[in-house]
Amino acid sequence: xxxxxxAEIEALRLIQSDSAGTTEVIRKRFSMDEKLARESYDxxxxxxxxxxxxxxxxxDILLQIEKDAKQIPxxxxxxxxxxxxxxxxxxxxxxGK
Numbered sequence: 001x002x003x004x005x006x007a008e009i010e011a012l013r014l015i016q017s018d019s020a021g022t023t024e025v026i027r028k029r030f031s032m033d034e035k036l037a038r039e040s041y042d043x044x045x046x047x048x049x050x051x052x053x054x055x056x057x058x059x060d061i062l063l064q065i066e067k068d069a070k071q072i073p074x075x076x077x078x079x080x081x082x083x084x085x086x087x088x089x090x091x092x093x094x095x096g097k
Contacts, residue, residue, distance in 0.1 A: 005090040009052045016050050052087045 015022050019041060027037035049055075059078040066072045 001086060002090045002093065005052060005087060006094060009087075009090065009094065012048055012050055012052060015048055016045065019045070051091060053084055054082050056082060 019038075022045075023034070023037045023041045026032065026040055027034055030037070030040075032040065056078040059082055063072065063076055063078060063081070067074050067076070
């Protein structure tokens with residue numbers, strides 16, 4: 001699992017640091033012209049985590065939607081559904097990068 005997390009963290013960092021390369025992947029994968037691929041990259045790049053951590057405030061928003069729809073109990077918290085311990089261990093093993 002940690003190897004998978006390490007690979008995902010490295011991929012997330014590459015997405016952030018190599019806009020030209022990522023734009024080229026988007027262009028090819030979705031058969032877009034370069035301008036549209038770049039615009040697509042610009043729209044979504046900040047939605048990706050840089051280190052694999054999940055923002056608890058975002059999870060809280062999603063949980064609130066489910067609470068409002070009465071799909072989950074009102075007592076459910078982000079800390080109950082998100083466990084960052086493996087991500088934290090993996091980041092530590094990567095040298096705190």
